[in-house]
Amino acid sequence: xxxxxxxxxxxxxRQDVYIQGNRFAEIGENITKPADTIIDxxxxxxxxxxxxxxxxxxxxxxxxxxxxxxxxxxxxEDIIPIEEQLTxxxxxxxxxxxxxxxIKSGTVFxxxxxxxxxxxxxxxxxxxxxxxxxxxxxxxxxAERTKRRIELYKxxxxxxxxxxxRIIKCLSCHAIYTVSDELFLEARRLADEHDLYLHIHVSExxxxxxxxxxxxxxxxxEKFDSxxxxxxxxxxxxxxxxxxxxxxIIKKRGCFLSTNPVSNMKLNSGAFPFxxxxxxxxxxxxxxxxxxxxxxxxxxxxxxxxxxxxxxMQADSALSGxxxxxxxxxxxxxxxxxxxxxxxxxVGALADCILVDLDNVFLTPNYNLISNMVYAADSSCVxxxxxxxxxxxxxxxxxxEQEIISQAKALSxxxxxxxx
Numbered sequence: 001x002x003x004x005x006x007x008x009x010x011x012x013x014r015q016d017v018y019i020q021g022n023r024f025a026e027i028g029e030n031i032t033k034p035a036d037t038i039i040d041x042x043x044x045x046x047x048x049x050x051x052x053x054x055x056x057x058x059x060x061x062x063x064x065x066x067x068x069x070x071x072x073x074x075x076x077e078d079i080i081p082i083e084e085q086l087t088x089x090x091x092x093x094x095x096x097x098x099x100x101x102x103i104k105s106g107t108v109f110x111x112x113x114x115x116x117x118x119x120x121x122x123x124x125x126x127x128x129x130x131x132x133x134x135x136x137x138x139x140x141x142x143a144e145r146t147k148r149r150i151e152l153y154k155x156x157x158x159x160x161x162x163x164x165x166r167i168i169k170c171l172s173c174h175a176i177y178t179v180s181d182e183l184f185l186e187a188r189r190l191a192d193e194h195d196l197y198l199h200i201h202v203s204e205x206x207x208x209x210x211x212x213x214x215x216x217x218x219x220x221x222e223k224f225d226s227x228x229x230x231x232x233x234x235x236x237x238x239x240x241x242x243x244x245x246x247x248x249i250i251k252k253r254g255c256f257l258s259t260n261p262v263s264n265m266k267l268n269s270g271a272f273p274f275x276x277x278x279x280x281x282x283x284x285x286x287x288x289x290x291x292x293x294x295x296x297x298x299x300x301x302x303x304x305x306x307x308x309x310x311x312x313m314q315a316d317s318a319l320s321g322x323x324x325x326x327x328x329x330x331x332x333x334x335x336x337x338x339x340x341x342x343x344x345x346x347v348g349a350l351a352d353c354i355l356v357d358l359d360n361v362f363l364t365p366n367y368n369l370i371s372n373m374v375y376a377a378d379s380s381c382v383x384x385x386x387x388x389x390x391x392x393x394x395x396x397x398x399x400x401e402q403e404i405i406s407q408a409k410a411l412s413x414x415x416x417x418x419x420x
Contacts, residue, residue: 001021001036001037001389001390002018002019002020002021002025002033002034002035002036002037003018003019003035003036003037003038003039003351003386003389003391004016004017004018004019004031004033004035004037004038004039005017005018005019005038005039005041005046005355006031006038006039006040006041006042007040007041007042008039008041008042008044008045008046008355009041009044009045009046009358009369010027010045010046010345012369014029014042015027015028015029016028016029016030016031017031017041017046017345017353018031018033018035019351019386019389020389021351021389022165022350022351022388022389022390023348023349023350023351023389024345024346024347024348024349024350024351025347026347027345027346027347037391039355039384039394041355043357043358043359044355044356044357044358044383044384045355045356045358045366045369046345046353046354046355047106047331047345047353047354047355047356047369047373048331048332048335048342048343048344048345048352048353048354049106049107049108049109049331049352049353049354049385049386049387050105050106050107050108050109050287050300050301050330050331050334050354051107051108051109051110051286051287051330051331051333051334051335051337051338051340051342051343052102052107052109052110052111052287052288052289052298052300052334053111053235053237053256053258053286053287053288053334053337053338054111054113054199054235054237054238054258054260054288054289054290055098055110055111055112055113055288055289055290055291055298056112056113056114056290056291056293057094057095057098057099057102057110057112057114057120057123057291057298058086058090058091058094058095058098058114058115058116058119058120059079059094059098059114059291059292059293059294060094060095060097060098060101060291060292060293060298060408061086061090061093061094061097061408061411061412061415062079062082062083062291062292062293062415063292063293063296063297064296065078065079065082065293065415066078066079066293067266067296069267070267070268071204071205071267071268071269071294072205072207074267074294079293081418082415082418083115085418086115086116088116088118088119089119090411090414091114091115091116091119091120092116092119092120092122092123093404093407093408093411094408094411095119095120095122095123095124096123096126096127096404096407096408097404097405097407097408098110098292098298099123099124099127099129100127100398100401100404100405101292101297101298101299102129102298102300103127103129103385103392103393103398104379104382104385104393104396104398104401105297105298105299105300105301105302105379105382106300106301106354106356106379106382106385107129107298107300108129108130108342108352108353108354108385108386108387108392109129109130109131109132109334109335109338109340109342109352109387110124110129110130110131110132110298111131111132111134111170111197111199111235111258111288111338112131112132112133112134113134113136113172113174113199113237114136115136117133117134117135117136117156118156118159120133121133121161121162121167121169122162124163124166124167125162125163125166125167127392128166128387128388128390128392129166129387129392130166130167130340130352130387130388131166131167131168132167132168132169132170132197132199132338133167133168133169133170134169134170134171134172134197134199135152135153135156135157135169135170135171135172136172136174137149137152137153137171137172137173137174137179137183137184137187138173138174138178138179139178139179139180139183140178141180146180146182146183149183150183150186153171153186153187153190154190156169156171157169157171157190157194157196165388166387166388168197168338169196170196170197170198170199171187171190171191171196171197171198171199172187172198172199172200173187173198173199173200173229174200174201175200175201175202175204175208175220176202176208176212176220176223176224177208177211177212181227184224184227184229185227187229188227188228188229191233195233196233197233197234197235197338198229198231198233198234198235199234199235199237200224200229200234200235200236200237201236201237201238202220202221202224202236202237202238202239203219203220203221203238203239203240203241203242203246204237204238204240204241204264204269204270205240205241205269205270206241206270208220208241209241219242219243219245219246221236221239221242221245221246221249221250222245222246222249225249225253230249230250230253230255231253231254231255232253232254232255232256234253234255234256235255235256235257235258235286235337236250236255236256236257236258237258237260237288237290238258238259238260238264238269238272239257239258239259239272239277240264240269240270240271240272240273241270242273242277247276247277247280250281250284251280251281251284254284255284256284256285256286256333256337257272257277257281257284257285257286258286258287258288258337259272259274259285259286259287259288259307259329260272260287260288260289260290260295260303261303261306261307261310262289262290262295262302262303262306263289263290263291263294263295264290265306265310266294266295266296267294271310271313271314272307272310272311272314273314274307274310274311274314274315274320274321275311275314275315275317275320275321278311278325278329282325282328283333283336284333284337285329285333286329286330286333286334286337287300287303287304287307287326287329287330287333287334288303289302289303299378299379300330301373301377301378301379301381301382302378303330304326304327304330304373304374305374305375307321307326307329308321308322308323308326308374308375309321311326323368323370323371323373323374323375324370326374327370327373327374331343331344332344335350335352350388350389351386351387351388351389352386352387352388353385353386354382354384354385354386355382355383355384355385355386356369356373356377356381356382356383357380357381357382357383360377360380360381362376362377362378362380362381363376363377363381382396383395383396
């Protein structure tokens with residue numbers, strides 16, 4: 001497949017962008033090569049798509065179900081009782097809703113941690129988005145659960161990947177307070193054996209760190225390091241409450257950090273120390289949304305603005321969380337965290353990109369497009385999305401979106417009966 005985008009704004013210049021297969025093949029003026037699809041970019045700008053490095057996609061079906069509670073009460077009292085009743089089909093429907101929302105807000109990749117991972121994988125395959133889908137590990141220190149989760153890991157690994165060009169299979173361990181050493185160690189062994197990424201929540205709340213110190217005499221980061229869980233293929237979500245030793249370990253091991261500012265603020269978990277971490281390891285900081293049950297959306301555009309403003313407040317400096325730095329963690333850093341040659345508009349790079357509507361009121365005037373995208377834009381600015389060289393949204397429309405929304409509404413009615 002080939003796509004030719006004519007006269008689109010790129011780096012403040014009008015350019016033609018030619019996509020051949022799943023790569024940017026040529027960028028220049030007056031490209032005349034034949035193409036299967038020609039897009040008029042005269043009122044648009046082209047940008048990299050967004051790479052959401054931490055979410056729980058299917059939790060979109062619980063958007064607004066429980067709000068205004070601290071993390072542990074919110075999760076244990078309201079969310080877990082519903083999650084335990086969801087079926088594979090429910091997860092599939094909910095994952096499609098999440099992917100629809102991500103596409104419409106310019107996301108081309110998401111890293112997911114949730115149950116029934118095969119269903120999220122199926123939805124991602126069908127809808128054309130790029131993803132890293134993990135089999136979720138959580139055993140609550142119960143030996144029987146541990147055995148079942150290890151079997152789940154192995155089954156997920158052994159199931160053929162139907163779309164290896166876009167989908168990465170991973171393993172995840174929920175957190176220090178929900179996963180036994182045995183399950184952590186088996187996840188590490190399997191990740192080593194099969195060269196897989198490992199996705200873990202870490203140091204999200206002060207209580208998590210305090211409890212870990214009391215139980216193990218060390219921080220969650222130190223504990224994970226003692227279990228050999230930390231490598232350049234480890235994604236650490238949240239990473240709010242870090243001490244100096246934690247930061248040195250993370251830098252040394254080459255792990256990637258995923259900050260989730262909207263969810264962290266809403267659950268009052270704390271503020272990611274962006275100024276210090278970005279200064280010390282600028283290539284290792286990425287951005288995520290967390291799930292829509294705690295965010296309450298999956299818009300990376302919203303998360304970029306919040307990340308920037310929170311960084312400024314946390315550092316007490318208007319120079320922290322610069323628009324260019326925040327845009328970088330939402331694009332190229334997220335891509336590189338998963339070994340993708342993407343996140344920028346460059347000949348030879350994977351053809352993941354968005355087109356934004358320069359007639360949109362939030363992008364007018366357009367003195368600095370990156371600044372506008374971080375501080376002013378919302379999802380209405382995104383008019384086209386291309387992932388792996390294929391259009392996922394054209395002129396604001398995603399194929400089948402009304403059916404996806406209708407099925408999600410029906411599922412939400414079912415969920416209301418579960419909680420009654």
